[in-house]
Ligand code: FES
């Protein structure tokens with residue numbers, strides 16, 4: 001067999017595409033459990049912190065069609081070791097508003113929902129404490145951040161360098177609470193067959209969910225199967241187990257029937273996590289030529305009382321620009337909020353808004369083109385770890401993007417371009433995201449007739465993994481695409497970590513490549529390079545991070561260029577066009593990769609202009625908890641988007657030289673929009689989102705500036 | 707309260723008993739297990755549940771099943787009854803989706819947009835409200851498709867997908 005390198009990189013059409021456009025690809029609730037399905041609906045706490053003092057399910061229990069009402073008084077006891085909000089219905093204590101305090105199981109969804117209204121609950125409660133501020137006395141430094149990052153980093157004498165700098169920027173940026181809101185609501189359908197549990201579920205990796213179900217119900221690995229071949233978006237909220245999986249399994253066990261728990265959109269705002277709000281103070285010091293001498297990035301964010309989720313917000317500042325003196329810090333407040341979780345590029349997304357806005361402010365102070373300022377501060381090596389880059393092409397992205405966008409000759413002055421009632425501006429920002437690899441196992445079966453089955457518990461949450469992994473397998477085995485049958489999204493398949501941290505393709509693809517190499521070696525050694533008539537089965541794995549991860553700093557980079565138009569009378573913001581260029585290693589599928597970059601960037605535009613979950617200070621809930629009030633970008637909000645990537649060969653990251661592309665698109669995008677908004681209006685909005693009211697709030701400054 | 711109705715879905719008649727509170731979306735998904743239309747909000751806010759009722763696009767989560775007794779309901783799956791629909795091909799050609807969960811709704815909505823354009827209906831971005839012919843420009847498509855949220859944000863690919871079919875069907879110059 002020889003390697004045929006013809007499928008990787010090609011824009012192969014999605015193999016799951018025809019079923020998805022028709023709507024026949026079965027998402028969680030759409031699977032056939034083999035028997036009629038009962039429905040779960042939940043009663044949720046109306047207070048943020050307190051205790052249930054009365055809970056009367058009798059009226060609900062008496063309703064025809066109600067099979068059970070589960071409460072903390074009668075719910076089965078769950079195993080020890082569940083954390084955060086997973087011990088569902090195990091106590092009378094309330095830790096956040098929206099916590100499940102009772103659950104109805106009924107013959108139909110209509111009956112279940114109606115019965116929820118018949119459950120009477122009373123509480124004793126504290127006043128809610130939901131407002132984050134930078135001067136809270138209870139801010140604390142967590143032991144470490146998510147993904148094992150250090151809480152703080154200090155190099156050199158930042159304060160001294162700032163005092164001595166020719167030019168400085170000192171500004172505070174704020175990003176609000178945001179909610180992932182995949183369009184498929186979190187859904188779990190559970191069926192027990194004696195002591196074996198099957199769950200059809202919307203998640204980013206079945207193995208993660210299995211572990212928590214084993215803990216909750218005292219099961220062995222072989223007793224739980226989680227099946228998730230199609231997932232309707234996730235963006236982080238479906239990465240970890242949430243109360244829905246635990247409750248669905250519990251309810252099915254109690255009634256002895258298949259049950260489904262499909263969250264409502266409103267419940268998506270409290271039961272499945274959110275992105276923490278942030279308050280970020282950035283201080284930059286530079287010499288007169290724009291070379292940074294000091295960077296300081298201090299982050300304040302929140303977590304809940306029942307989990308510590310310490311988002312790594314300032315970590316991009318540790319890698320993006322050179323400066324001899326540097327400092328990053330993270331402080332948390334524990335509030336009466338639901339547990340926060342990961343949302344697309346946790347850390348980088350809010351952090352890059354602040355850093356890349358501040359760089360734009362510095363460019364203005366210096367009178368330097370913001371593209372040029374970034375190029376002047378390009379570090380030769382990772383500026384904090386002091387190791388070389390495995391590959392880094394930020395400058396190429398900036399130059400290529402500038403050319404594609406038509407940046408040359410841009411007037412640096414803000415607020416001077418008009419077209420009728422529209423104020424016009426352009427902005428730039430960099431993007432970055434780490435390239436990692438995780439442990440994954442794989443099984444490849446060669447059938448005597450030339451067909452191949454490739455099994456791995458990977459996950460396709462819309463990324464295109466179904467197609468890209470099939471391409472990788474075909475290339476690695478040296479066969480046609482049609483010869484590959486891929487199996488993913490099932491915990492009975494060989495172990496793999498979930499789709500998260502942009503590690504999916506890098507990890508699962510590497511496992512497939514390594515296993516396929518072993519297949520070919522075995523065929524060569526034992527069967528003269530031919531597939532024997534009775535086939536072969538080979539198991540393999542990738543053990544974990546790249547062996548070069550200690551010696552090299554591994555990151556993808558990118559650059560966004562956007563044009564913004566602001567209505568001078570209404571403050572309405574439009575985004576007619578953008579160019580977004582990436583250096584993210586090898587691209588496996590040009591078609592689906594383009595969609596990933598586009599989706600990430602567009603979500604960043606949505607973050608810049610629309611997204612904000614507003615907590616009511618008195619009543620403690622998110623007041624805009626649905627898609628009519630929590631605005632996300634619609635079709636009319638997104639203009640012409642030019643997506644491009646530069647060639648990049650990285651021999652160190654993994655077997656395929658790929659860096660992961662699901663998250664980098666959103667990083668920096670909001671800053672590019674805010675920078676363009678400033679260029680259009682002269683108004684620097686440092687608190688997202690840039691809604692029309694802020695145009696009027698800040699307009700006096702604009703008049704003063706003119 | 708239960709009521710007997712007949713739903714005509716994708717050319718097939720389905721006699722069934724529904725709770726009078728049952729929406730068309732739940733009648734399809736939960737009673738008939740026709741799951742091409744998706745539920746993304748249940749409140750008319752996302753468009754994932756879009757189907758065609760007698761040729762017009764509706765959010766099926768906002769329609770009570772008892773009100774469409776004997777009406778003709780078409781899902782995205784039903785559009786493919788006679789083989790691949792041009793909109794399906796265009797969505798595939800343009801990779802106009804990622805997770806695919808909003809997609810059957812987008813496709814039905816696009817079918818509705820094409821029919822509305824052929825009937826000469828203007829939109830909020832149409833310059834000349836009295837014009838006989840509608841030209842489905844990119845801005846017209848963006849506006850008319852904005853009732854269908856896509857959290858994967860495939861919008862910039864949905865526009866050329868709809869444009870391709872609009873051109874083939876003579877409602878785009
Ligand atoms: S489910 Fe009907 S509009 Fe969202």
Ligand code: FES
Pocket residue numbers: 183232233462802803804805806807808809855856857858859860
């Ligand atoms: S394709 Fe995922 S929501 Fe549109």
